[in-house]
Amino acid sequence: MTFGDGTTDAAPMPSAPVVRIDCRALRTNVEAMLLRSDGEYSVADLRHDAWGHGASPVGRALLALGVDAFLVDERSGNGLAEELRGAAVGASGGPTLDSAEAFGLPGTGGIPVMRLTGSVLVVKALRAGEGVSYGFAHRAAADTRVALVTGGYAHGIVRGLGGRAGVVIRGSRHPIVGRVAMDVCVVDIGDADVRRGDAVVFFGAGANDPSVGEWTEATGLTAAELVTAVGLRAIREYIT
Template identity: 65%
Template sequence: MTSGDRMPGAAPRRSAPVARIDHRILRANVEALLLMTGGEYAIADLRHDAWGHGVREIARTLVEAGVDGFVVDRSVRDGLSDELPGVAVEASGDSTLDSSALFGLPGTAGTPVMRLAGSVLLVKALRAGEGVSYGFSHRARADTRIALVTGGYAQGIVRSLGDHARVRIGARRHGIVGRVAMDACVVDIGDAEVVRGDEAVFFGAHVDDPDLAVWTEHTGMTAPELVTAVGARAQREHVS
């Protein structure tokens, strides 16, 4: 595991959101892809730390699911070959599996493997005309309530998502307002019942979770670039 990963049951760092990597979903995605290939030799592209999902953890699950080989970064090739004897691990070549579908990125039939969630730090009232964020870049048009949520550009939540992206708290989605800060962002919650400690989901596999496609639309980045950045910067948690 990398320094950013933790095992289930370990206490999370409260200052950072968690990128949860669900290996149950990963298995379902790869099984669907293997059915489409008709049993031919299967190679997965796990470069860039498996697109931010954690190359060693992902590779072990894919081997168990029937994947035959991997294309990985040169820096991890030898170590991964030692950990997975008999499996083809190369630093160059082409994959036969659709990596976007493998990780469930927008535009594919796969289910998202990564789920990013922070937590509510505080809730306060915001009166009409009052501002939030750097330079008060957002001012309330009417009386409302806001929540400060863990997760900012230091964890891969791109600054330009302010005033565009949403998070899910409970059963409702709420818009991020103002500029995304380094480790937090502000969410307009209106009259919703939100309290300190509530989970705030930035994207994930639940039907009500915000879609990563909104991030690609407003950042100019691709979905692979976004999940790679989040996986590299946020605290990762692997669940099986």
């Protein structure tokens, strides 16, 4: 189906979802690990752009905590060495700090560091029997309303989330329906008060936010794979 609300003067919105990296949570997680290590030599893993969290800002935050060395991708080693003076870059061996806990991934006890949000582009009525997205894999069982939301598989939002995961808009949970497209996905909002420009939470650390753990259950991918894919493809912002 074709989406369009006729709006011509709406305020510009990000064309891609936004990943917010909470460096405060990162520092809290790593400080707890450093305390447990009792002063032992510490090595953090910054490969794959720090699992999509940004090797440079993550490295600077950890260097300020006293982390001794970093594992980095070969092609980024020289640039990071300039930024992270005072630490060994490209250390041999494996990391001593658990990246999953540092980034607060499910099951580690750490505070989630990454929050992924999109924006509502369009709200439209969907009549019983009408379908959405590729192949009309989802058809409305009754009259409802749907929102077209920024964020698709080009941004690491896995195609298989349709019908298996939800988002939060204005504090309420709504299911993703149909196949996730390249740049957008469709959310069934029913009669909820949802408007163009509203923030859409895919996952985060809030009490009502969906979690990365829900994505792992829906897709069979690991939490590390999911946050890395999202972090490398979405717009990144940092809370310091």
